[in-house]
Amino acid sequence: EVSGDRVVATWEARPELHQPYGIVHGGVHCSVIETLASIGAAMWVGEEAKVVGVNNNTDFYRAVREGTLTSTATPLHRGRSQQVWLVETVDERGKVAARGQVRLQNLRD
Numbered sequence: 001e002v003s004g005d006r007v008v009a010t011w012e013a014r015p016e017l018h019q020p021y022g023i024v025h026g027g028v029h030c031s032v033i034e035t036l037a038s039i040g041a042a043m044w045v046g047e048e049a050k051v052v053g054v055n056n057n058t059d060f061y062r063a064v065r066e067g068t069l070t071s072t073a074t075p076l077h078r079g080r081s082q083q084v085w086l087v088e089t090v091d092e093r094g095k096v097a098a099r100g101q102v103r104l105q106n107l108r109d
Contacts, residue, residue: 002039005044006072007039007040008071010069011032014066024064032071037053038104041083053102053104061097061099062098082103084102087101
């Protein structure tokens with residue numbers, strides 16, 4: 001699901017995404033979070049500007065080794081120069097695995 005108001009992605013935790021202790025690497029969570037926030041922000045601003053991430057703050061709540069994860073991005077603030085998006089990733093049971101907030105700059109010509 002992709003729009004300027006919400007972005008949802010489903011992805012699989014698998015060994016290629018693990019850190020040495022056998023759980024999904026935090027950097028993978030951060031990448032998913034920033035990607036979804038950026039897509040939503042770009043969809044919302046349209047052709048008026050380009051968006052770039054300027055801050056990504058991600059918290060990790062539950063270690064994940066395998067299974068389907070669903071990440072949902074929603075806007076907290078959308079202004080002329082910046083946007084802030086919240087992204088939450090849940091496991092198959094609906095338990096929060098990671099939650100991040102991304103601030104993006106709207107670069108206007």
